[in-house]
Amino acid sequence: MINVTKTFLPPIEEYQKQVKRAFDAVWLTNRGALVQELENKLIDYLGVNHMLLLNNGTIPLQIAVKLMGKGGEIITTPFSYVATTTAIVWENCTPVFVDIHPEYLTIDQTKIEAAITEKTTAILATHVYGNPCHVEEIERIAKKHNLFVIYDAAHAFGVKYKGQSILNYGDVSTLSFHATKIFHTGEGGAAIVNNESLQHSFFYSHNFGHNGPTDFHGLGINGKMSELHAAMGLAVLPYMEHILQSRKEVVNYYDTHLDFSKVSKMKLRDNTEWNYAYYPILFKSEEELLNAQKRLNEQDIFPRRYFYPSLNTLPYVTSQPMPVAEETAKRVLCLPLYVDLSVDKLKEIIQLVVC
Numbered sequence: 001m002i003n004v005t006k007t008f009l010p011p012i013e014e015y016q017k018q019v020k021r022a023f024d025a026v027w028l029t030n031r032g033a034l035v036q037e038l039e040n041k042l043i044d045y046l047g048v049n050h051m052l053l054l055n056n057g058t059i060p061l062q063i064a065v066k067l068m069g070k071g072g073e074i075i076t077t078p079f080s081y082v083a084t085t086t087a088i089v090w091e092n093c094t095p096v097f098v099d100i101h102p103e104y105l106t107i108d109q110t111k112i113e114a115a116i117t118e119k120t121t122a123i124l125a126t127h128v129y130g131n132p133c134h135v136e137e138i139e140r141i142a143k144k145h146n147l148f149v150i151y152d153a154a155h156a157f158g159v160k161y162k163g164q165s166i167l168n169y170g171d172v173s174t175l176s177f178h179a180t181k182i183f184h185t186g187e188g189g190a191a192i193v194n195n196e197s198l199q200h201s202f203f204y205s206h207n208f209g210h211n212g213p214t215d216f217h218g219l220g221i222n223g224k225m226s227e228l229h230a231a232m233g234l235a236v237l238p239y240m241e242h243i244l245q246s247r248k249e250v251v252n253y254y255d256t257h258l259d260f261s262k263v264s265k266m267k268l269r270d271n272t273e274w275n276y277a278y279y280p281i282l283f284k285s286e287e288e289l290l291n292a293q294k295r296l297n298e299q300d301i302f303p304r305r306y307f308y309p310s311l312n313t314l315p316y317v318t319s320q321p322m323p324v325a326e327e328t329a330k331r332v333l334c335l336p337l338y339v340d341l342s343v344d345k346l347k348e349i350i351q352l353v354v355c
């Protein structure tokens with residue numbers, strides 16, 4: 001069976017070596033040595049100024065929305081994983097969708113200002129498939145209207161834009177280290193809080209609001225990463241170069257062998273060093289997509305409809321129609337992409353995609 005992705009696992013001895021450190025210390029959570037070491041290594045690796053590790057990629061979104069959304073309207077993209085929208089609704093804010101650009105597939109920055117009202121508190125956009133949003137224009141709009149900017153950067157681990165980490169843009173960027181992501185800790189995530197005045201509240205929010213054992217700064221939740229998860233991250237991180245190189249080879253193979261008269265690709269923003277996170281292709285119609293999916297499934301190959309449906313059509317939101325996102329969501333399929341996916345398998349997938 002071939003799935004859309006396959007978790008990269010380091011040699012088990014290397015994971016055990018890290019786990020043994022937690023056993024030796026008899027310390028499994030509450031920001032032990034492994035979590036702190038992983039934080040520092042990721043700050044270095046990614047070239048960011050701050051990082052707080054968390055237990056997944058959804059909790060940092062919810063904390064960000066809680067701290068910056070303040071129950072107001074949040075301008076967001078309809079084309080992302082469902083967690084981008086649920087974080088807003090879960091924190092009692094209102095998602096206000098703005099349609100996406102038909103080629104970049106990120107939020108269409110030219111349509112943001114028309115959606116701003118006196119209730120708007122923040123913009124929450126996704127660097128979808130690792131493709132950067134138009135960060136300069138979003139920053140200009142946010143400054144002008146006094147809004148916070150949150151980036152769901154779950155797909156953007158290691159992405160650089162204009163020579164620096166894409167995570168350095170916005171007030172907060174969030175990462176997911178779920179087992180399906182290019183760098184993972186099994187379950188895990190992080191917040192990069194660039195707005196220094198928010199770093200402290202982000203920190204206590206992820207640990208029940210604690211200020212010492214009996215004093216509390218304010219409301220919090222449990223968003224802590226465990227030592228066992230950090231151990232996986234420490235064992236995976238040394239393989240990032242290998243992971244990226246191998247994924248790049250798969251991407252190059254698709255790029256040179258797929259028939260682009262039948263399907264098309266998203267456009268990567270200029271000045272981007274991409275991370276080969278996903279391989280989305282757009283069919284000409286949903287019918288063609290469904291036919292291809294059926295042919296692949298019959299051979300035990302399971303691409304995924306990332307991202308379907310368009311999030312503005314979820315039953316718990318109200319929205320205007322989002323024609324570009326709705327149309328895109330119906331026609332987009334992510335092909336299998338993971339380390340060491342063989343050329344034989346790639347040939348089979350490519351033959352089945354268009355026929």
Ligand SMILES: *Cc1c(COP(=O)(O)O)cnc(C)c1O
Binds near residue numbers: 058084126152188
């Ligand atoms: C994976 C993902 C999340 C959620 O991350 P978890 O670690 O699974 O909680 C959020 N947003 C996007 C865009 C994702 O792809």
